[in-house]
Amino acid sequence: MSAKSRRLDSATLAGLGENGLIQLLTRRWRGGRGVRVGVGDDCAVLDGGRKGEWLLYKTDAVVEEVHFTAKTAADLIGRKALARAVSDVAAMGGSPWSALITIGIPPETKPQRIRGIYRGLEKLAREYDVSLVGGETTRASKLFLSVSLLGRMKTEPVLRSTGRAGDLLFVTGKLGRTIPGKHLKFKPRVAEGQWLARKGFARSMMDLSDGLGADLPRLAAASGVGYRIEREALPRNPGASVVQALNDGEDYELLFSVAPGDVRRLLSQWPFELALTCVGALTKGKTNEIRHGGYDHFKQR
Amino acid sequence: MSAKSRRLDSATLAGLGENGLIQLLTRRWRGGRGVRVGVGDDCAVLDGGRKGEWLLYKTDAVVEEVHFTAKTAADLIGRKALARAVSDVAAMGGSPWSALITIGIPPETKPQRIRGIYRGLEKLAREYDVSLVGGETTRASKLFLSVSLLGRMKTEPVLRSTGRAGDLLFVTGKLGRTIPGKHLKFKPRVAEGQWLARKGFARSMMDLSDGLGADLPRLAAASGVGYRIEREALPRNPGASVVQALNDGEDYELLFSVAPGDVRRLLSQWPFELALTCVGALTKGKTNEIRHGGYDHFKQR
Numbered sequence: 301m302s303a304k305s306r307r308l309d310s311a312t313l314a315g316l317g318e319n320g321l322i323q324l325l326t327r328r329w330r331g332g333r334g335v336r337v338g339v340g341d342d343c344a345v346l347d348g349g350r351k352g353e354w355l356l357y358k359t360d361a362v363v364e365e366v367h368f369t370a371k372t373a374a375d376l377i378g379r380k381a382l383a384r385a386v387s388d389v390a391a392m393g394g395s396p397w398s399a400l401i402t403i404g405i406p407p408e409t410k411p412q413r414i415r416g417i418y419r420g421l422e423k424l425a426r427e428y429d430v431s432l433v434g435g436e437t438t439r440a441s442k443l444f445l446s447v448s449l450l451g452r453m454k455t456e457p458v459l460r461s462t463g464r465a466g467d468l469l470f471v472t473g474k475l476g477r478t479i480p481g482k483h484l485k486f487k488p489r490v491a492e493g494q495w496l497a498r499k500g501f502a503r504s505m506m507d508l509s510d511g512l513g514a515d516l517p518r519l520a521a522a523s524g525v526g527y528r529i530e531r532e533a534l535p536r537n538p539g540a541s542v543v544q545a546l547n548d549g550e551d552y553e554l555l556f557s558v559a560p561g562d563v564r565r566l567l568s569q570w571p572f573e574l575a576l577t578c579v580g581a582l583t584k585g586k587t588n589e590i591r592h593g594g595y596d597h598f599k600q601r
Numbered sequence: 602m603s604a605k606s607r608r609l610d611s612a613t614l615a616g617l618g619e620n621g622l623i624q625l626l627t628r629r630w631r632g633g634r635g636v637r638v639g640v641g642d643d644c645a646v647l648d649g650g651r652k653g654e655w656l657l658y659k660t661d662a663v664v665e666e667v668h669f670t671a672k673t674a675a676d677l678i679g680r681k682a683l684a685r686a687v688s689d690v691a692a693m694g695g696s697p698w699s700a701l702i703t704i705g706i707p708p709e710t711k712p713q714r715i716r717g718i719y720r721g722l723e724k725l726a727r728e729y730d731v732s733l734v735g736g737e738t739t740r741a742s743k744l745f746l747s748v749s750l751l752g753r754m755k756t757e758p759v760l761r762s763t764g765r766a767g768d769l770l771f772v773t774g775k776l777g778r779t780i781p782g783k784h785l786k787f788k789p790r791v792a793e794g795q796w797l798a799r800k801g802f803a804r805s806m807m808d809l810s811d812g813l814g815a816d817l818p819r820l821a822a823a824s825g826v827g828y829r830i831e832r833e834a835l836p837r838n839p840g841a842s843v844v845q846a847l848n849d850g851e852d853y854e855l856l857f858s859v860a861p862g863d864v865r866r867l868l869s870q871w872p873f874e875l876a877l878t879c880v881g882a883l884t885k886g887k888t889n890e891i892r893h894g895g896y897d898h899f900k901q902r
Contacts, residue, residue, distance in 0.1 A: 311712045321738055324712065325704075325719050332732030335699060344734035346699060346751070349650010359701040359737055359749050366740045398636060398647060400660040402747050403626075411612045411625065418626045431633030433645035436660055437622055439667045441743045446703050448660050448749035450647070 319518075340522060341460050342388040342506050348452060356394040356451035360385040364443040368484075374416025376484040379424045381417075381445040384509065386428050387488040387552045389451035391507035393458045393497020396490065398431040400448040404440025417445065428490060458497050458556070463504030463523035467557035467582040470566075472574050475512060476540025476548050483550035492572055493554055501566045504582075505556035512579070513546040515555060517587050523557075526585035535577040557582050620819075641823060642761050643689040643807050649753060657695040657752035661686040665744040669785070675717025677785040680725045682718075682746040685810065687729050688789040688853045690752035692808035694759045694798020697791065699732040701749040705741025718746065729791060759798050759857070764805030764824035768858035768883045771867075773875050776813060777841025777849050784851035793873055794855055802867045805883075806857035813880070814847040816856060818888050824858075827886035836878040858883050 313321065326339045334347035336354065343356040362368060362381045382399060389396045401421060405414060425432050430449070472489050489507070496502035504523055508515050512529070520527040534545040558566055563578075570576050614622065627640045635648035637655065644657040663669060663682045683700060690697045702722060706715060726733050731750070773790050790808070797803040805824055809816050813830070821828040835846040859867055864879075871877050 313706065313708055313710060313712060316712055318738060321712065321715070324716065325738070326733070326736075328723060329733045332699065332730075332734075335732045335734055338732065338734040339736075341735075344699065344701065346734070347650075349648075349654060353650060355656075355751075357699065357701060357734060357749075357751065359703050359735070359747070361703045361705060361737060361739050361747060363705055363739055363741050365742065398633065398645065398658065400645065400658060400749060402660050402662045404662065404664055404745060405614065407614055409614060411614060411617055411622065414622070415625065422629060429633075431636045431639065432627070432630045433633075433636055433639040433647070433658060434642075434660070435627075435640075436662060437619060437626070438662050438664055440664050440745065441666070442741065444705060444741065444745065446660070446662060446747035448658075448701060450656075450658065450751075 337459060342391040343451065345392070345457050352454060354453050354457055356389050356392055356453065356457065358385050358388045359446065359448045360388070361444055361446040372484065374413045375420030375423070377445065378417035378420030380484050381447050382421050382424045382430065383486060383488050384552070385447045385449035386424070386430065386490065387507045387509070389449060390488045390490040390493035391505055391554060392453070393455060393493045393502070393505070394451035394453040395494065396428050396430045397450045397452050398433045399425065399450070401432060401435035402438070402446040403435070404438050404444040406441060406443060407439060409443065428488065453497070455497050458502045458505040460504055460506050460519045460522040463519060463525060463557040463582045465525045465582050465584045466560055467503055468560060468563055468578050469516070469527070469555065469557050469580045469582065471508065471512070471535065471553050471555050471577055471579050473551070473553040474535045474537045474575060475508070475545035475551050475553065476537045477544070477550055486550070486552040488552060489554045492574060495571065496554070496556060499569070501558055501562055502556035503559055505554060508551040508553050508555050510549045511547045511551070512555065519555060520582060520587035523582065524586065526583040526587050527580060528583050529580040530578070533577065534579055535575055638760060643692040644752065646693070646758050653755060655754050655758055657690050657693055657754065657758065659686045659689045660747065660749045661689070662745060662747040673785065675714045676721030676724070678746065679718035679721030681785050682748050683722050683725045683731065684787060684789050685853070686748045686750035687725070687731065687791065688808045688810070690750060691789045691791040691794035692806055692855060693754070694756065694794045694803070694806070695752035695754040696795065697729050697731045698751045698753050699734045700726065700751070702733060702736035703739070703747040704736070705739050705745040707742060707744060708740060710744065729789065754798070756798050759803045759806040761805055761807050761820045761823040764820060764826060764858040764883045766826045766883050766885045767861055768804055769861060769864055769879050770817070770828070770856065770858050770881045770883065772809065772813070772836065772854050772856050772878055772880050774852070774854040775836045775838045775876060776809070776846035776852050776854065777838045778845070778851055787851070787853040789853060790855045793875060796872065797855070797857060800870070802859055802863055803857035804860055806855060809852040809854050809856050811850045812848045812852070813856065820856065821883060821888035824883065825887065827884040827888050828881060829884050830881040831879070834878065835880055836876055
């Protein structure tokens with residue numbers, strides 16, 4: 301056994317953390333035929349068949365007692381499972397297209413509850429023009445939903461890795477999970493993401509799922525730059541503290557960087573009611589993905 | 602509450618069964634922009650961008666204590682999870698292309714075991730030229746893997762629904778799960794499926810995952826015809842009874858129907874070492890998906 305294998309053998313999930321685990325698992329994954337972006341961005345980006353067209357490819361799971369509880373309204377579980385993936389397509393500026401739904405079901409589950417979950421899925425799919433084209437049912441000890449989503453776009457996808465030092469950082473909407481249940485009812489920012497990509501304002505972009513304090517370091521690291529957060533400037537939900545705006549996950553707002561020369565035009569042309577706030581800048585130097593709080597599935601609390 | 606809702610409310614999963622549940626959940630799913638085939642076939646078939654090119658889209662999950670146990674070798678868990686989806690792409694005659702891997706992990710799991718699962722995934726991906734382009738890790742109470750796979754093809758996909766009365770039915774390989782561990786190491790029949798689609802021999806096709814006795818009625822029902830099985834003619838693994846060849850799941854062989862006039866050419870041109878056996882025919886009349894055994898996730902045993 302090599303020294304590396306021994307180290308891995310004695311490692312624990314809590315010790316590795318979510319980022320460490322993902323890096324460990326995917327470090328040997330390379331691109332391939334028709335793969336423009338693989339691991340490490342909001343979606344994979346694949347050749348869309350026609351020149352200048354791209355497929356966005358994403359999967360996302362929600363698990364009982366991790367992302368929702370036995371008391372969560374069924375339709376909101378389904379809604380959230382699909383909305384999370386739609387948000388990732390939005391974060392590259394794409395249009396959600398079609399989805400596959402896998403559900404793991406404990407045998408004692410009432411069919412009525414499963415039907416409710418699918419009603420929530422179907423409603424969100426209609427709102428965002430997503431075709432539900434298949435999936436699977438399997439037995440499981442805890443309820444889970446795993447959603448796979450394909451998106452399409454005819455403009456260049458906006459990546460996490462293309463920010464530059466000097467770019468100003470913006471977020472849509474408000475941060476901090478202060479409204480009970482908000483995390484189940486969030487609106488993926490599809491129209492906003494598409495507009496930012498089409499207009500070319502967003503030089504890099506991602507959606508906020510684990511909190512600005514965890515997600516911004518990922519964008520900065522992917523772009524090979526540092527960052528600065530204007531903590532006092534963070535747009536906060538009513539009653540949210542600065543720490544909550546930084547650390548609470550599940551905002552599902554867009555975080556993007558804008559070249560300094562484009563900021564004035566962005567602010568004058570922004571056509572949405574949704575708030576748009578400058579929260580800092582990308583800076584020279586490196587980010588080694590130091591976490592400023594945020595959510596980690598495997599760290600001990 | 603409507604009469605239908607009341608009936609659903611008092612229904613149980615065991616009473617509905619897997620087919621009943623899937624029909625209940627997806628009965629309102631229609632196609633959409635660029636969707637050629639949605640629910641009900643081995644894969645969804647989507648517009649591939651260029652004329653005459655198609656995307657095949659599939660998801661599949663394996664769950665601890667349902668599809669494998671805590672004692673199953675880690676690499677074989679990963680192998681099987683991806684191989685099942687590859688087999689579905691093969692069953693339409695397509696080429697597997699790129700995959701997303703979602704893993705749900707109990708917190709006490711050893712990172713070494715997870716790494717082993719991914720090694721098995723990576724090995725099969727190399728064998729079948731699949732690019733691993735992303736995925737997700739989440740906490741879960743039981744280990745599960747959910748795989749999403751995209752395939753491509755430049756010929757017409759072979760569907761379940763296009764068989765005709767009078768077609769002869771063939772299976773590749775041998776049936777019945779008699780070799781311990783065979784279900785973990787099966788070879789998806791990609792080259793065979795591609796050849797059958799390209800040559801136009803297969804008029805309808807699917808892969809056998811729940812056993813011929815459960816899967817053939819699905820193909821016949823999708824095609825709107827009946828079927829006849831030559832029970833004594835079934836190709837069986839060493840020691841397998843006829844009942845086992847009919848009912849054991851996880852064969853992952855191809856089942857396809859051939860126009861009577863094409864059978865002689867098929868048999869003379871078949872270029873593979875793999876056995877090819879006529880097991881019956883599609884007949885006039887309707888199949889209401891009567892089950893001849895096979896595996897159901899939700900029926901009581």
